[in-house]
Amino acid sequence: MVLFFSATGNTEFIADNIAKDIGDESLDLLERIKRSDFSDIYSEKPFIICAPIYVCEMPRFLAAYLKKVRLLGNRLVYFVFTSGGYTGIAPVLAKRMVRKKGMIYMGRAEFKMPRNYPLSDRYRLLSDEEDMERIRASYRKIPRVEALIKKEKYLKGRHVFLFELMITLPYNPLWVRYNQPSKPFYATDKCIGCHKCEKVCPLNNIYFDDKYPKWKSSCAHCMACYSSCPKEAIEYGDKTLGKKRYRLDKYADKEGKALH
Numbered sequence: 001m002v003l004f005f006s007a008t009g010n011t012e013f014i015a016d017n018i019a020k021d022i023g024d025e026s027l028d029l030l031e032r033i034k035r036s037d038f039s040d041i042y043s044e045k046p047f048i049i050c051a052p053i054y055v056c057e058m059p060r061f062l063a064a065y066l067k068k069v070r071l072l073g074n075r076l077v078y079f080v081f082t083s084g085g086y087t088g089i090a091p092v093l094a095k096r097m098v099r100k101k102g103m104i105y106m107g108r109a110e111f112k113m114p115r116n117y118p119l120s121d122r123y124r125l126l127s128d129e130e131d132m133e134r135i136r137a138s139y140r141k142i143p144r145v146e147a148l149i150k151k152e153k154y155l156k157g158r159h160v161f162l163f164e165l166m167i168t169l170p171y172n173p174l175w176v177r178y179n180q181p182s183k184p185f186y187a188t189d190k191c192i193g194c195h196k197c198e199k200v201c202p203l204n205n206i207y208f209d210d211k212y213p214k215w216k217s218s219c220a221h222c223m224a225c226y227s228s229c230p231k232e233a234i235e236y237g238d239k240t241l242g243k244k245r246y247r248l249d250k251y252a253d254k255e256g257k258a259l260h
């Protein structure tokens with residue numbers, strides 16, 4: 001079974017394609033995470049966990065969910081990461097998690113996908129052409145990964161160095177705590193009160209007390225609200241003004257073909 005979380009569509013694109021091609025189900029974990037639904041998940045076939053990378057690791061709320069939920073049936077666990085190009089220490093943490101569950105870690109595949117984070121001063125959003133190039137290249141890579149999974153072969157990846165762990169492990173909690181405030185989020189008067197932002201927020205961090213959404217304090221900056229808003233009414237201080245709102249399905253169809 002393919003399990004995934006995806007805020008802006010990259011991971012969903014890869015997960016759904018893998019599930020379709022290998023004839024397996026794909027399960028979007030969003031609703032389970034939102035409802036704290038930790039009921040067992042059973043699969044006859046290997047588990048394939050697909051996740052985006054946030055600040056060099058899997059989203060912390062996703063890792064916390066996966067640690068708690070029981071995965072029954074098949075004992076093999078593959079990971080598939082989508083990122084802007086650097087998956088950091090995610091493979092090491094994934095391996096550790098799987099071992100703690102008493103399951104068998106089968107390695108990971110990595111897909112370099114469009115960047116979806118408009119708030120970084122360091123990593124700019126890419127042009128539409130660059131985004132499409134990455135989507136096409138990833139689509140072409142999927143069969144190679146599937147062939148290995150079908151044969152139950154280990155997915156090899158680059159070595160994660162000790163210094164990466166030494167930097168990331170202490171740094172990440174500080175980054176997540178101090179560099180991801182949700183206070184600057186607001187909805188402009190383009191907001192139609194459709195509640196989409198509330199529905200897509202994995203942390204239930206958005207509520208409505210009048211026509212407009214409000215943000216509480218536990219935000220992972222996943223950008224699901226910002227990118228999914230049908231009226232492009234969500235902004236983050238002045239950092240997002242005039243920037244594009246990346247979501248894969250605005251650019252490509254399910255086979256990675258450009259929509260425009």
Ligand SMILES: Cc1cc2nc3c(=O)[nH]c(=O)nc-3n(C[C@H](O)[C@H](O)[C@H](O)COP(=O)(O)O)c2cc1C
Nearest residue numbers: 006007008009010011052053055056083084085086
């Ligand atoms: C909060 C946040 C942090 C991110 N950190 C990284 C990172 O450390 N390395 C990287 O290569 N990409 C990073 N990205 C980019 C995403 O991993 C990438 O765009 C991913 O494919 C998004 O998946 P999704 O569309 O399924 O949500 C980050 C994105 C967000 C929103």
